[in-house]
Every structure is written in structure tokens, then in C-alpha cells.
Amino acid sequence: MAIDRIWSYPPQAGRVEGLDLTGFTVVAYDGTIGHVDREADHFGMRHLVVDTGVWVFGKSVLIPVGVVTGIEPGERRVAVGCSRGEIKAAPRFRIDSETMDPEYLRRVGDYYHRLPPRETTTA
Structure with missing residues (x-):
């Protein structure tokens, strides 16, 4: 996956344009992570901010x-x-201002880009 693609929904994800994901449960392949607090798109780097609760x-x-x-x-x-x-x-x-920090966002994108690929799963 090209690093710039980490900031775009994959076609197979089933993204519905205009659908507000706020409050949706976020699930990793090994369990629940939390709930979407908000979706943001700063500098073309679209991401979810997920409230993990006590996790x-x-x-x-x-x-x-x-x-x-x-x-x-x-x-x-x-x-x-x-x-x-x-x-x-x-x-x-x-802190919330980090979503406006392009260097922080690049570090996050680089980290996730380097993760080993997994089989595609569905929600």
C-alpha cells in the first residue's frame, strides 16, 4: 500500500459518502477498541479519532x-x-491540536503503513 493511500478509505471498506461515523464502535481483528469520537481530514490526511474509554x-x-x-x-x-x-x-x-500537526500525522501514517498486511475483514 502506498503511504498516501493510508489516508483514504479502501474501496472495499464500504464507505458511504456523507455517513457520519461518530459513535460507531471500532473493532480490531482481536477485539473492540472504542468508539469514533470524530472523523477529520486535515492536509488530505483523513483519520478517525477514537475514544478508547478505559482500554x-x-x-x-x-x-x-x-x-x-x-x-x-x-x-x-x-x-x-x-x-x-x-x-x-x-x-x-x-492533544486535539495534534490533528492539525502535519508532522505528527506523517508519523502516524508511516507507522500504520509499515504494519504487516492482514486479510481483509468486514465489520
Whole structure:
């Protein structure tokens, strides 16, 4: 996958333009991560900010939309092609202003781009 593609929904993800993913449950291949707090697109780097609740000490994580493997609107669920541990090991998301920091976003994109590919799953 080209690094710039990490910021775009894959065609097979089932993205419906205009669908608000806020509140959707986010599921890794090995369990639930949290809920979409918001979707953002700064500098052409589209991503989800996911509230992890108590899973990562009440923190949020930033996930590029290129790792989304499936969206199930009826179930209000988003599947991602990585593990909970891989998400937890991603560059730490500390403050909301980081979504406006192109260097931070590049680090996040590079991290997810380098993850080993997984079989495509659906939500």
C-alpha cells in the first residue's frame, strides 16, 4: 500500500459518502477498541479519532482511514485491519491540536503503513 493511500478509505471498506461515523464502535481483528469520537481530514490526511474509554487509560487514538476494512452502518460498527496492541503502540495521541500537526500525522501514517498486511475483514 502506498503511504498516501493510508489516508483514504479502501474501496472495499464500504464507505458511504456523507455517513457520519461518530459513535460507531471500532473493532480490531482481536477485539473492540472504542468508539469514533470524530472523523477529520486535515492536509488530505483523513483519520478517525477514537475514544478508547478505559482500554488505553481513557485516552483517544488516531487511526488513518486507510486501515478501515469494513463499515457496517446497520450495526454502527467500523472494522480495522490491525490488532489492539498495534493501535496501542502507535504514536501517542496527546492533544486535539495534534490533528492539525502535519508532522505528527506523517508519523502516524508511516507507522500504520509499515504494519504487516492482514486479510481483509468486514465489520
